[in-house]
Amino acid sequence: MQANIQTDAIDAKILTALGEDGRRSYAEVGADVGLSTAAVHERVKKMLERGVIRRFSISVDPHTVGLNFTAFVAIRNDGGAHCRDIAPRLRELPSVQELHSVAGEYDLLAKVRTPHARDLEAVLLQIKAIPGVARTTSTVVLNTEFEDQPLRLPGA
Amino acid sequence: MQANIQTDAIDAKILTALGEDGRRSYAEVGADVGLSTAAVHERVKKMLERGVIRRFSISVDPHTVGLNFTAFVAIRNDGGAHCRDIAPRLRELPSVQELHSVAGEYDLLAKVRTPHARDLEAVLLQIKAIPGVARTTSTVVLNTEFEDQPLRLPGA
DNA sequence: AATGAAAAGTAATTCCA
């Protein structure tokens, strides 16, 4: 019993195909999944409407655009502070690429990317300046083994 | 002095435009950045060749395809084990979406996504079965505030 | 929902500056 699944096996195949190459034509995708061009078009349109596909995009290698440093910053709140007050402030920081509220010793976990390790200090100062943030602990990434992999869905 | 930057300000604008909508036509992007269709085409082609753009893709909402649970799993190696031996094994696990070698108490940090919280147990067993893995600590994601944001580059 | 075919729009190619 899995909730929220809004796709069937054909949709999964389409998502996998477009995840590998978002510019493949509907005709080509259709040949792969056994559907006409128009049918693929219709399904993609509906998946966009339902929010299954958030957007078409590109995968960019961070190092090639000067983002050479990555760290995970765990954030603990003050007693009264709520994640929902702090999260919007963290979203404003361009170095914070990803934010999750988490269970455990810390309340939030941020993925931070900067040009250089030395830039983390300034980001931490910005984070600590947000009302409700009590303390942070940073885990420095030495090497990203893999990330941003094309989506792989079972049954696709 | 920033190393590895392979893009100029116009490339940055192109990457930002395609990061927001990977299907915008080259003509449209060209109008935005002040270049002809062919010039944009040429620059995109070169960025693909240089590996700046890894691929065209789509952003999919994990919940809509049944991936409702996320956790970060920190992994510690045995004394003699190397990340480069363990990483390929973790890549084989479809639930492991992202893997970084990190500094600190643990050696690797994996982002794991499964249909349900209960599925984490099986993934942890698979991870612990990899030779060289000594122990793991999991941080459960309660809510993803944001992730998968369109790329924003300074000067774009 | 899916198909096939026509119309509209876009991209790749070629060549010129």
Next chain:
DNA sequence: TGGAATTACTTTTCATT
């Protein structure tokens, strides 16, 4: 390296099943 024009392809729409 960038722009213009041609050719080829892809998307989109629509009538039909």
